[in-house]
Each structure stands twice: as C-alpha cells, then as structure tokens.
Amino acid sequence: MSGNNQSDFERFQEEYWQWCLNEYPELATWTGDNRYNDRFTDLSWLAIEKRRAGERQWLIKAQEFDTSRFSEQDILSYRLLMWILDLTVKAQRFPPVLLLTQIYGPHLDFAQLVSITPFRTLTDYHNYQARMKAFPAYLDQVIALLWRGIEIGWVLPYVPLKGIPGQIAGQLTGDPEQSVFYKPLERIPDSISQSDRDSLRSDTARLISDSVFPALENLRDFVVNTYLPAGKRPIAARELPDGEAYYAHLVFEHTTTDMTAAEIHETGKTEVQRIGGQMLNVMRQTGFDGSLEDFSSFLRSDPRFYFTREDDLVMAYRDIAKRADAELPGLFAELPRNPYGVRAFPDYEAPGQTTAMYYPGASDGSRAGYFMVNTYRLDMRPKFEMEALVLHEAVPGHHLQISRAQELRSLTRFRRNASYTAYVEGWALYAESLGDKMGFYTDPYSKFGQLMYEMWRACRLVVDTGIHHFGWSRQQAIDYMREQTAKTEQDIAVEVDRYIVMPGQALAYKIGELNIRRLRERAEQELGPEFDIRSFHNAVLDNGALPLPMLEEQIKKWIYTRRAEPLTDFAL
Secondary structure (H helix, E strand, O other), X not given: OOOOOHHHHHHHHHHHHHHHHHHOHHHHHHHOOOOOOOOOOOOOXXXXXXXXXXXXXXXXXXXXXXXXXXXXXXXXXXXXXXXXXXXXXXXXXXXXXXXXXXXXXXXXXXXXXXXXXXXXXXXXXXXXXXXXXXXXXXXXXXXHHHHHHHHHOOOOOOHHHHHHHHHHHOOOOOOHHHOHHHHHHHHOOOOOOHHHHHHHHHXXXXXXXXXXXXXXXXXXHHHHHHXXXXXXXXXXXXXXXXXXHHXXXXXXXXXXXXXXXXXXXXXXXXXXXXXHHHHHHHHHHOOOOOOHHHHHHHHHHOHHHOOOXXXXXXXXXXXXXXXXXXXXXXXOOOOOOOOEEEEEOOOOOHHHOOOEEEEOOOOOOOOOEEEXXXXXXXXXXXXXXXXXXXXXXXXXXXXXXXXXXXXXXXXOHHHHOOOOHHHHHHHHHHHXXXXXXXXXXXXXXXXXXXXHHHHHHHHHHHHHHHHHOOOOOHHHHHHHHHHHOOXXXXXXXXXXXXXXXXXXXXXXXXXXXXXXXXXXXXXXXXXXXXXXXXXXXXXXXXXXXXXXXXXXXHHHHXXXXXHHOOHHHHOO
16 A cells, blocks of 8 residues: 555555444434434345455555564554454355354344334434335345255254244234334434424324334245245254355354364363363252252242343342442453443344343443343243353453453544454353452352353363364254353254354364463463552453464463563552
C-alpha cells in the first residue's frame, strides 16, 4: 500500500470493520450499531460471491502493508487481521449452506434481534417495520441455500434438527399482538405522538400477520417436508463431501492451535481420568456410600436438588450473580462498567437450548449484557450446577471478558469486537475454577457441580472428535457422557446434538482453559512471591481476545517485564 504508517493501518482496520457491519447487518445490531436495523444480510448467491470476492481483496490489500515501522501493538493488530482474513478466505472452500440448527439460525435470529434492538425513536420503529418487510425475501434466500445444500450433499443430520419446527411454531401465535415480534409496541416512548403510536401498533400487527408469520410458516413447511427428510445421513462431519478437510478446518478455527483431532481426543481422555479422581474425592466428602455412577443417579433423582417454580430458579441465579459481583475486585484490577442482567430463555426456544447462554451487551455500553437461563424441565436443572454456570456465563466469565474488551478504547473497533472461540470459552471455563477463591463451592455438592462441568468440557474433547473424526454414533456419544458425568438425560441429549451440528466448537472450551491454566502456572513458577493474580488477569484480558499462540506470546512478555521490575512495583 502507498501508506504504511500507524494512521494508515488504523484506517484500514476501521474500513474493514465498517465493511463487515455493512455486509452483516445483524452483527451491527448486536454490537450496538443501529444504522442497518432495517435489513438482513443479503444471502442471494450473487451477494455471497461478491462478498467472497471482497474478502479476497481485503486479504490482498492487507498483505501489501510494510510492518517494519509498526509499533508492537500495531504488529499484533496486523497479525490478528491477517489471521481472520486468511481463515475467512480458506473457509470459502466449503459451501455456506449449513444455516439451520436447533441452537442458532435464521428461524431464531429475528426474534433474538427484537430483544436487543433499541426502540427509542419513530425512526427505530420504522426501521423495525422495514426489517419485517424484508423478512420473507430473507427466508426465501435461506431456503434457496438449503436447497443448494441438498443438491450437493451438504445437509445437517436429521435427529438434532427435529425440534426446529416446534421452535418456529412457538413464534406463530394466532394473535399478532401476543407475538414476540409485537413486544416493542407494548412500550412505545411517550415522546412519540399518540397518532404515531396508534399507527405503529396497527401497521406492525398487520406486518406480523401478513409478512412475518407467513414467512416462518413457509420455512417450517420446507423444513418438515423437504429438509428433515434429506438429512437422514451419518452424523459425522467427515461424511460430508470434502468432510475431512472441513472438520480439520473447524478444529483449527475453534481451537486456534495445530492440534490434530487424534491429539485432542487423547488429551480429553487424560483429563477425564484426572477430573474423575477429583469427583470421587468430593463425593466421599458428602458421606455418600457407593460408586460415582450411583452418586450421579442420586443427584439426578433427589428432589432437594431441584426447584419446583421457574421464578425461584431465576431468582437464585440472580442471587449468585450478585454475590459474584462483590468478589471481583479481589481478582481483577480493572472491571468493565457495562452491567448485565439475568433472563430466562423464551418458551419457544428453551427445549432446544443449552442450560445457559450469554448475550453480549452493545459495544458502546448502550445495552447491557444478559445471562440467559433455561427454565424448561425444572427437574433437569439441578441447584448444584448453578454457581459454576454463573461464573462461566456472567462474571468473571463471558460478561466480564467481553465487556472488558469492548471498553478497551486504545484498541480499534475491529480488535474490541474480535472473538476467538478457544480464548472466549477457554477464559469462561477458567473463570469457573476461580470460584474457590471467590467463596463459592463451599458445599461439596456445589463443588461436585463445578467438577461435573469441568468433566463435561473434558468429555467434549473425546465426544466431538469421536463423532466427527472416529465415526462414533449418537448413542455412543450419549452413553459416554452418561458414564462420565452426572448430567441429566435431557442435557446430555441436547449437548450431543449440539456437537453434531456444530463440529469443533465444543473443543475450544477445554483446550483454551488448559492453555490459560498452563500460562498461569508458568507465571506463578517464574515470578514466585512476585506473582499477583490481579495483574495476571489484566495481562490475559488487556489485549482483547487473541488466538492461543498469540496469548502465550503476550503472557511470556508480561512475565519478562514483571521479572525486570522492582518488587515494590507489583502492588496494584
């Protein structure tokens, strides 16, 4: 490029980020940029080809930079940008047709967008109506891509997707005013005139009935009559055309390492054995006389471990979250300003969802983050897992890490909003282990719950690679999870189905956590009494999300810097 100074590169990053927001309007909405709230991503094949050409051009342009005079931080930004662009271009090898799962997809996206879209002005509502008008064409494009997938043999397996028609049906209320899509009309600001409010309510109800509902019904019919029957195939990603390369790509993308599927499989089995020993020791602390399998059956069946009212479950999560908030200053020198809330999944979504999930806040702080909890089947939501879940999804896990990154104004917006699964999920799993220092897990059942979740993530290494690399059946995966964990049958089935439709993603948790733990152990060993956990956590978080090899580089530099400083400089 003609310009290669810091300002040129910062401008390049910003231009790329703006291009991404324009190409993916839903991403813009999630980050708090509301300029594109009137549209959806163009999923026509022409637009996809044009987008892919654009991705290749961004990579070519990035390669033209001379980084010899870049600052250390700019070099890191450059490497991160190249990492993403290179991975994006390599992904073009695989067709973009696996769009619909029970976990995510266009059948759920619009309703989720409604919950995070601002509705403060008349323009906000008009943009919302424009998005409604665009929804049928958007789903038509989705169906066309799914058809293309059927034609070339790229279809997700049938069994995990069986709940999708029900997820869609749950949004099809007979009365549009009872729909999730009408919710923004229940709280129109007083700053909007009464006549405009009346028009907004009537026009939106009509759009729900005439545009949104028919589009969802059309998608549901396609799924039931065409897509699900086409998905009666083996569950392994390797069984897709070019499937072995596809799975290898996903393993690299999600773990950000060069570990092979076979290496990850063996790492998982080692971790399962280690954690199993710890679980046995904690079981003995409870006074239970029997095997781990017997103990697991006891935990799954004893009513003392379960709530009987949905509101009680949600309130208990909120109580744990407040207790966690109070302990953060002891572990972190800097905390994000953006708050978070605790909400239950909508009823139509809950049966196919995991136990809990985090929805990030807006990057400008205009919208809080949310810890989403599943209240479906209370007999499958044990109390002893709740502390670990809060620490993972809220603080010091996802909310703290993501909000902290969003508030690093010294970084470009591209950096602040970057996400690498192994880092993000690895940090959240590592955060669970901080509960002992925060005054949690004092009850042996709760400690067992934390270890149960760590075992869960270790089993993922075995099961995900077992399915997609070694050809395990769904039942083999379920049986393995049942043998090794105390999780409920509902959770096991839901999670195994998640691994089937999201190959490689589940590997990131344990691989990321193991790397962060290893870096902390190294820092403790090399710094000795000079090690400060608050400073270490800052070092992990202060560059935003990073691929694991780059995180290791940064922590090594931090260790070197701390060793070079006088001891008195370590107090934060």
